[in-house]
Amino acid sequence: MTTLSDRLRGVIGGGLKVHGGSKEQDPPHVCPDSDAVAEVLDGEWHERSGQRYLVVDRMYVPGYRHGSMALADGLPPSDGMWPRLSLLANGSCGSRLLFIDLETTGIAGGAGTYAFLVGCGWFAGGTFRIRQFFLSSFTAERALLEAVGELGADAGTVVTYNGKSFDVPLIETRFALHRLTSPFGEMPHIDMLHPARRMWRHVQKDVPYNDQQQDAPSSCRLSTLEQQLCGYVRDGDVAGFEIPARYFRYVHAGDPRPLAAVLEHNRLDLLSLALVTARAAQLLEDGPTAARSAREALGMGRLYERGGMMAEAKSSFARAIEFGDADEDLRAEALRAYAMVARRLRQYDDAADAWRRVLGLTECPRPIEREASEALAVHHEHRRRDFVSARDFTLRLLDVDENVTRRQAAEYRLARLDRKLESRAAQPALLF
């Protein structure tokens, strides 16, 4: 007769044998609360309601260099706030930025995914401070979250990288499971992933691509970004997918050593996040002329546009168009953005000029070519009353557009223009 355990092993199958077999060889169970953890991770124990969790504090001075960028280059103005930072948030944002990055036991989310490391960073008196809360045992989670909550309560804006869809919802879930109120729910939130994508997605193209990084050159991961903006290349960094396994190893066998690199990874992420945010804020501060590439100028224009700063948006797009490094697609996109802003500013001739330049491009994306032809047809028919040119642009539109409804509209326009041209030709005869 087989025992229940044997039958269960058969059911669970697979990798079990490896684990079960090596059980005897595992090092003796080390108590996770032993001081070895604090020593290896270089932190100190904090206690709250009888539960201990580990806190790791670090301070970075202005002279600290992250690649080619010194921390001093990334410090905010003396009042602690870049005036145009709110352009990066959806709406207004307060001062006292709190940078947050979590390391978790998985990416699934939900009740069984824990944030075993809550990394927090902030600027203070010309330095950058990092405080990491490490979940040394699951029972300490409530105490840890309370401590994070207290730190968060002082902040005015939370800054993350992809935190809108991952970090913040996850930590909110942890707070909710303990019936605690999260400080991040109502707080203004800058998720740097989105502005970074706008401005720097293609920056990587002209820089040597590191083979060890598995992501494509067009991706916008934080580690790729810091390489481009700060010239910082991480050495011996932990791959993201490895992180949960290292924590589980600590939980099951009590070995904290592999976690030291995870904490360092988290600190580097926070530093990079702060410097990337600073770079974006400074760019917006310095205005369109500060842009160093077409993509950057275009991204800045979009941010100004969203924030209602139309004049800055227009000159950013103009700068993007003039950049030599722009490829045709990017230039078409910039011209289109320029034309749209010009039209909103009622500078119709500027808009028409941009649309004409779109049509002059050798490799213009079809949808933009269609849009340009239509806009020019409208412009010439209604504003310039140049029916011949309007007719030409309408014909060009019919050349590139395959959408049935839009083609019908264009044919209708063509018929109307023909009528107008006829009546204009007939008018002199009537007069005499």
Add this chain to the structure above:
Amino acid sequence: MRNPSYFFDASPEHALINPDNLHILVDHVKCAAFELPFTTSEEYGRHNLQEVLGVLEEGGFVHRAAGSMDSQRAEGAHEDGVWQWTNESYPADAVSLRSISSDNFVVVDTTHDADVIGETSFNSGPSTLHEKAIYIVEAALYQVEKLDFEGRKAYVRQIDCDYYTDAITYTKVTVLDTFAGGASGSGGSTQQDPPHSCHGEVHVSSRVVGFKKIKFYTNENVGSGELDLPEQEMHTTAYWLTIPREVMAALPYAADDRRDGVVGLSFAMRQVAQLLLMCDRHDIGISIGSGEQGEQPDLTRMGQPVTVSDEPRIFVYDNYPGGVGFSEPLFRMDEELRRRTHDLIAGCECQSGCPTCVGPVGNTGPMAKRVALRILELLHSTPSTALTAGADAAPALSA
């Protein structure tokens, strides 16, 4: 109307489930542990939950952590540990609502472009998606051109034909553990237990060895083919009927006819069992063998054994890994199963076998009906080992 009493005198229907199927239970425990940690004193279901969690810990799925989650609890709670989920995966992702295993085969239609038109569970893949099988989706017929067993894909092409295919599966059942029944069974048999039947845990290995082509509407057998597919194995639960050596010896028929009788009887028992269990034909499987390890029967005739052992066993097993709760109730209905099988065969108007009773003649041989009935009658009159050899005028079963 042939059996009005079946309808009018029947008891309300019963539902048979097995909430303790280990495969399902383990998945449930994983999903539950993800959502909220179990405590170390918690119980759930018939099995020892703590033992389940212990084995899950061996696999790194959970971790036994000391102390209680809620720090406000009384000091007494300190004894109580919790089982924390310690795996990256989201366990509910791996649970299939349609079958026990989430492993499956996908069916790819290559008639035009490659389109996925369906999927089947891993267990039923070989028998429904072997090469040359006819696969039917929304009344359209497809023929399987290639089965990529490793890649779990079957490539099919639309076809116009007038037959379907039926896989011939050879199944070998080995008894692992007898839960109850059988005069000679190892399990704790009681006075009330039927003398020739048992239920318990079995190992089933099955292999699709060929297929038949069956014509639509007439069900004529219009051809066959051989196949060589990997063996599939599972642990499940089964009911089985042992035909004692004495009964086999007492049958006044040739060896071939005796074999046909056992095969025919198993065919009829399946019909009745699926009625009693209120299940689909595919939910249960039938196999004939001695139930011993190392037995290698000679297979030629449609995947069925050429000979049967001196003391054959007819297995009716749950066709799902871990069992879904059919075997024990079937064991409890043993008498009804045998009586109804007898009535089905005796009451069938066919000459010597048809798909309703012992199976079509071509399948089972001309004497199957008569021999099957004789076996049932001898079993009925043989509560134990005592048996009058060569009793030609065996007492008929009361209907």
